[in-house]
Amino acid sequence: MAAARPVRVRIAPSPTGDPHVGTAYIALFNYVFARKTGGKFVLRIEDTDQTRARADSEGMIFDALRWVGLTWDEGPDVGGPHAPYRQSERRQHYVDHAKLLLESGAAYRCFCTEDRLAKLRVQQQAEKRTSGYDRQCRGLDPAAGRDRAAGGEAHVVRLKMPLEGPITFKDQLRGEVVRQATEFQDQVLLKSDGLPTYHLANVVDDHLMEISHVIRAEEWISTTGIHVVLYAAFGWEPPEFIHMPLLRNPDKDKTKISKRKNPVSINYYRDSGYLPQALLNFLGTMGWSFGGDREKFTLAEMIEAFAWERVSLGAPVFDLKKLTWLNEQYIHEMSLDELAERFIAWRLNKDYLVKLLPLAQKRIKKLDELIPLTEYFFSGDLDYTPLHAEMGVPEVTPVDVSKALLAFVERFEAREGWSTEMIEQEMTAWTEAVGWKVSHAKGLIRVAVTGRKSSPELSAVMAALGKEISRRRLRKAAEYIASGGKAKQ
């Protein structure tokens, strides 16, 4: 390890969907470490996968991170000495660096088609051999490769991993991690579309942006070997590696936290009434402890008390109950004025009312009728018990009803945005797909989303309610139905 460099850390989210709590979690530790050490906290957008990138995602990530209060010193929207901070705008860096590796012989061009790779995989699986690229192009004459590439032949650039020997790196929290070179593939560095893979972009950017400590989730530990080989190939000094434990799903399923099973979007927490300071505090107790018996602390206090020694490595379960309790503590101690401001920022504001009013205006005779009529617009999870009788479809088993509801939710996973039109489209398609009477199909969704037998036009209600709340209620209803009415509310 070299002499201490100025601390520079980064959070590098991929704009592929909703802002993830895992992003906030890792951002928190990066942020706290930067503040603790007087270093810089950088936000970098890793949008090198054009097939998965979603246009609305980046802005949501900015908003969500700002909402919890983790602000960055350098980033795509605020600029900085190492701009641009969006990988799609740094393409030339990756191409240049890939070329460097090609020239030094640390990488090679691979002309294997996806087709051949797929067949190879099938064959390897059949023979129960370890899978992976067979390095067919590794032995190709570099000059010939250059010519073929110049001739326009599609190819990728692969890293020449060592063939044998140990590959080790030091994780600040775990010590030396040792793996064998034979366990690695010749990882693709530059894709055939000319964009880099995570490994190349990450290493190049971290170096160019002078990142001193890579603080990321544990899922990256198994690919860090590739990164250290890359650093060595470039002749660069690698940063310190610190892998934080992974947040996990509650209940029997203890896999890493995922949106199919739990609300994972920061927007969900915001929309369902959690306070940013409570969420941040809660995240701070995941894998880290303040010391003593302290569990409630502010960001500033966490920075003050922060030390890596206080990180525990067991992957924590993200349990809403404790988050809710913390949130309660913050609400109770808040000044009335502050609390009022919170409510206003949350839903008691003109923006939100303007969304509801079109749905309510023609249904009320006096102002006093609004709140009772639109009560479900100000709720989080609903209680389905009184509606039990309404939550079935004739001739269909509860399990199938539940599955159908889940299938409806799934329709939105791949789609960008959230609008009345889009919801209407999916609902129509779904209604046809399930083949139930429209009144049954939509009735089911109505009860799930509003907790009532009657409501304004569903797609408009869902649009106003927001994606996260709508999604969660549909899932909860599915859960309720599948459990035969016994699911805890």
Place this chain on the structure above:
RNA sequence: GGCCCCAUAGUCUAGCGGUUAGGACGUCGCCCUCUCACGGCGAAAACAAGGGUUCAAGUCCCUUUGGGGUCACCA
């Protein structure tokens, strides 16, 4: 399955060789009280197992078991 990481109550954790194994969420009980909350008090609940090392092991080592991660032209 190979490899890697991890292991104190249902959950989050304290513990860094000698503790009646501490705190918190949740659960249950009692008290407060016009109700409901809040609050207060209390209870049940953990060192995964087996071997070592040591005068002494939740703490150090090994094995087993369990959980997780990862094995892409995704990050």
